[in-house]
Amino acid sequence: MTAAPKSAPKARANQKRRTRKDLLQAAARLMKEGRTPSLEEIAGEALVSRATAYRYFPNVEALLIEAPLDLALPDEEAMFRGAPAADPVARMERVDRAFHDMILDNETPLRLMLAKTMERRAAGDDGLPARQNRRTPMIEAALAPAKAEFSRASLDRLQKALALVIGTEAMIVFKDVLQLDEKEAREVKRWAIRALIEAARK
Amino acid sequence: MTAAPKSAPKARANQKRRTRKDLLQAAARLMKEGRTPSLEEIAGEALVSRATAYRYFPNVEALLIEAPLDLALPDEEAMFRGAPAADPVARMERVDRAFHDMILDNETPLRLMLAKTMERRAAGDDGLPARQNRRTPMIEAALAPAKAEFSRASLDRLQKALALVIGTEAMIVFKDVLQLDEKEAREVKRWAIRALIEAARK
DNA sequence: CATTTAATGAGACTTTTGTCTCATTTCAAT
DNA sequence: ATTGAAATGAGACAAAAGTCTCATTAAATG
Known part of the structure; x- marks a missing residue:
């Protein structure tokens, strides 16, 4: 379910994971404010270009769906x-x-x-x-x-x-x-x- | 909750009701095919211009939400x-x-x-x-x-x-x-x- | 350190949403 | 039948989503 720049699956794995995480966190941060952030905003917040965001997620929705909400439940x-x-x-x-x-x-x-x-x-x-x-x-x-x-x-x-x-x-x-x-x-x-x-x- | 060209509330009431109904029916018809129709499609299907559609509904969603699905329940x-x-x-x-x-x-x-x-x-x-x-x-x-x-x-x-x-x-x-x-x-x-x-x- | 190559950034382009304006059409009341 | 108001259509415009391409940057490896 995870997209990323397609190439050797493990090449530059860290860099990729970091970028991906930054995007998801940026999305979550903006979502908490109640609005539906545009992809442009999310990319901006994540300090990443729009094109890059689209390299990791097929569309805004996928990003918003996966955004790591802080759904804190007691263990x-x-x-x-x-x-x-x-x-x-x-x-x-x-x-x-x-x-x-x-x-x-x-x-x-x-x-x-x-x-x-x-x-x-x-x-x-x-x-x-x-x-x-x-x-x-x-x-x-x-x-x-x-x-x-x-x-x-x-x-x-x-x-x-x-x-x-x-x-x-x-x-x-x-x-x-x-x-x-x-x-x-x-x-x-x-x-x-x-x-x-x-x-x-x- | 119902929008319509703003003017005397009852002026041309029939015409307005017909247009509104045409839009909702067109939307319902297209929705049944599983896709999310664009407003352009809906307006086309209803034989109405895009601008007119926006005169009756503030946005596509409102139209889709109100579309009269054939939610048939026995009485x-x-x-x-x-x-x-x-x-x-x-x-x-x-x-x-x-x-x-x-x-x-x-x-x-x-x-x-x-x-x-x-x-x-x-x-x-x-x-x-x-x-x-x-x-x-x-x-x-x-x-x-x-x-x-x-x-x-x-x-x-x-x-x-x-x-x-x-x-x-x-x-x-x-x-x-x-x-x-x-x-x-x-x-x-x-x-x-x-x-x-x-x-x-x- | 140099080289390779994967990741990124910049930006052009298309489609759709949504807003606005102005010209036309059409209803309805006289 | 005419006319005045209201609904409509046509189309310009801006913002956002999505897709591409090409030039830059930067990580890994020898």
């Missing part, structure tokens, strides 16, 4: 520290809170990324990488200590259903479609998480 | 005909199937619409109309005959949670994030619907 250890291993509901609520907070902090760039990805896929671009999936590992980690409570099949189903509740898309539904406020959105999610987990228990 | 009567009024699960499953089918039939334009909306909102455009919400009324209709089984608060919560499972966003999650196939996506949704409804019952 698993911190996420569950002090949480009762036996209580999957409590653990999933932590996951939800972490994602919810992170999403609020990055709403604009996340929307932008989602928009760009949608556009590419709508245009039939199947070549683009699968969307990064950070929620599934976290959901699995939350449920792992309690996996004896579920059958294999129902654990699997539960994890997939929870993925509906956890990510950016749920935020979109609550905010854009239902127009709920912050507080109610969190309540509904908490209730749904509990309901799904209880239902999956045998 | 409530047809949706629930022959369904046991007493069984909210069965009724919700019908709603889910209707939406799921409709979404599959219109995946490309729906993605496009979602993308355009995201972009506008990411850019801080709060002026654009709230997203059309077709799912809530259907969900309400599905649950209405059984509303005695739920408390007011839990019915409300349930309806909102179900909105996470029903619309386009769930399709995005299943397809792009989890990469489930058609069949499994439907299974998970059916299970989740049942689980949520059961949990909401007292």
Whole structure:
């Protein structure tokens, strides 16, 4: 998925990695300000020429999609520290809170990324990488200590259903479609998480 | 939200409505072919000049967002005909199937619409109309005959949670994030619907 | 240090978006 | 039927995306 001046794959690898990184960081920096930066701006911010930017990314969207947003989630250890291993509901609520907070902090760039990805896929671009999936590992980690409570099949189903509740898309539904406020959105999610987990228990 | 050549609001109302409608229909026609039509194409297809198109819509996106996709859902009567009024699960499953089918039939334009909306909102455009919400009324209709089984608060919560499972966003999650196939996506949704409804019952 | 060659920069060119102006057409009211 | 206002069309213009080409710069290697 990574473009770069085509030549011997490993020639001047460092130089190439640096340029690429500079571009992505510049894009991320500009995105945080809420605007959709033009490629000219990004190139300028990265102290690189427009032509060079196009040598690394086929178009602005690819750049914006890959821009390394600072999507800070606690790692698993911190996420569950002090949480009762036996209580999957409590653990999933932590996951939800972490994602919810992170999403609020990055709403604009996340929307932008989602928009760009949608556009590419709508245009039939199947070549683009699968969307990064950070929620599934976290959901699995939350449920792992309690996996004896579920059958294999129902654990699997539960994890997939929870993925509906956890990510950016749920935020979109609550905010854009239902127009709920912050507080109610969190309540509904908490209730749904509990309901799904209880239902999956045998 | 509707633009038109600014003048006396009702002057030449018919002419204006016709032009506007022609533009939206042309856009919809082109969108169905999967591409993102340029405004030039749309104007051409609508037999209207570029300048006129811009007199009705501030930009291409607004046009694409409003384009009247043929989002055909059965009306409530047809949706629930022959369904046991007493069984909210069965009724919700019908709603889910209707939406799921409709979404599959219109995946490309729906993605496009979602993308355009995201972009506008990411850019801080709060002026654009709230997203059309077709799912809530259907969900309400599905649950209405059984509303005695739920408390007011839990019915409300349930309806909102179900909105996470029903619309386009769930399709995005299943397809792009989890990469489930058609069949499994439907299974998970059916299970989740049942689980949520059961949990909401007292 | 010199040479090679890959990466970069500069800039021309095309397409599309979006804005504006001015001439024409056409509706509708008298 | 005429006329005055409103909608439209034609086209110029600027900004941005994207594609190319060619000249420069700079990294690696002997």
